[in-house]
Amino acid sequence: METSTTIDLAGFELAELEDVVAGFGRPRFHARQIFQWIHRRGVSDFAAMSVLSRELRADLAAACRIETPTVLRSERSEDGTTKFLLGLADGKRIESVGIPEARINGSDRLTFCISTQVGCAMNCAFCLTGKMGIDRNLSAGEIVGQVRVLARSFQVLDGRFTIVLMGMGEPLHNYDATMKALRILCDEHGLGLSPRRITLSTVGVLPALERLATEPIMPNLAISLHATTEEQRDLLVPINRKYGVEELLEACRRFPLKRRERITFEYVMLKDVNDRPEDARRLVRLLTGIKGKVNLLPLNEAAGIPFERPSDERVDRFARILSERGVTVSVRKSRGRDIRAACGQLITESSRRKSSGQMLAGLIAT
Ligand code: SAH
Numbered sequence: 507m508e509t510s511t512t513i514d515l516a517g518f519e520l521a522e523l524e525d526v527v528a529g530f531g532r533p534r535f536h537a538r539q540i541f542q543w544i545h546r547r548g549v550s551d552f553a554a555m556s557v558l559s560r561e562l563r564a565d566l567a568a569a570c571r572i573e574t575p576t577v578l579r580s581e582r583s584e585d586g587t588t589k590f591l592l593g594l595a596d597g598k599r600i601e602s603v604g605i606p607e608a609r610i611n612g613s614d615r616l617t618f619c620i621s622t623q624v625g626c627a628m629n630c631a632f633c634l635t636g637k638m639g640i641d642r643n644l645s646a647g648e649i650v651g652q653v654r655v656l657a658r659s660f661q662v663l664d665g666r667f668t669i670v671l672m673g674m675g676e677p678l679h680n681y682d683a684t685m686k687a688l689r690i691l692c693d694e695h696g697l698g699l700s701p702r703r704i705t706l707s708t709v710g711v712l713p714a715l716e717r718l719a720t721e722p723i724m725p726n727l728a729i730s731l732h733a734t735t736e737e738q739r740d741l742l743v744p745i746n747r748k749y750g751v752e753e754l755l756e757a758c759r760r761f762p763l764k765r766r767e768r769i770t771f772e773y774v775m776l777k778d779v780n781d782r783p784e785d786a787r788r789l790v791r792l793l794t795g796i797k798g799k800v801n802l803l804p805l806n807e808a809a810g811i812p813f814e815r816p817s818d819e820r821v822d823r824f825a826r827i828l829s830e831r832g833v834t835v836s837v838r839k840s841r842g843r844d845i846r847a848a849c850g851q852l853i854t855e856s857s858r859r860k861s862s863g864q865m866l867a868g869l870i871a872t
Pocket of ligand 1 (some may be wrong): 628630632633634669672675676677707708709728729730772773774803804805806807812813
């Protein structure tokens, strides 16, 4: 690649950018300007950074680049959900989804669903991404880059959106890059997002979860629980064999939450597997003493996924059992199913199989 000899600034924190600028023998404050132009204006071409002197722009253009994922395809669903197939510098492909939501109180919300890995190693039994296996981690620049591409596309570079790390990959399995991306996104000199507008969803990689508990930038936490016994979770979420339900919930009890903050427990609903009244009652007991709420995700079915989606009645009954016992519960609406962009499940062809030239399928259940 012709650009590989230059430094990619896309994943640099402000302090690192300052070092680059100082390296050119220029005042460090220029770093703030560059950071702003990248993250707040979505510019990836130094020539366009008109506040900088012509000389500095030329220096930067000679030695640096701002790698930005390219939109290979975007598909818009009837409900406004838009799925982006993005190409990375090395030819790998990922998907990100933009989900506009009209809310009853009139305030519209826009959520970006962002990937953290190419593929995923967790291999959850009902997840399409898991079928791909893991290809590689995304860099901080590639994680932030998805946000930049979507923000530009929806014209919200002012930060009027929320982020869910629920695309391809397990964020806590790519801890350093994910946390670095969050620091960049929350930096007041860039987009200045509040961590409260970011939700990290995880199967619960315990050592990483314990580390997250000590971070200065703390996103909302969503735990993919999906089962109420060790045996069942062992089958549905294989990492449970290493870090079991009991340990995971202990870590959740210890997780530092501010007043009014709660952990979201995601629970994918699989017909006749984990959708019975006794499962609901067991879930209530498990969550006793945890500041949490439950988000039910009726399965998004797909070829190759050996489970069925329960009926709405089944889901309602399950939800009622929880709410009658004082557990806050919501049912996640599927968005973008007509373009196979419904929540959680994204899959792209691996580069090894590029010959087919086609994305296999995409689903991200929101
Ligand atoms: N690796 C992270 C983020 C993944 S996606 C995690 O596991 O939390 C976000 C959510 O979508 C997870 O709770 C995941 O279990 C769920 N999900 C995966 N496949 C699904 C499907 N077919 N239908 C509904 N939800 C699914």
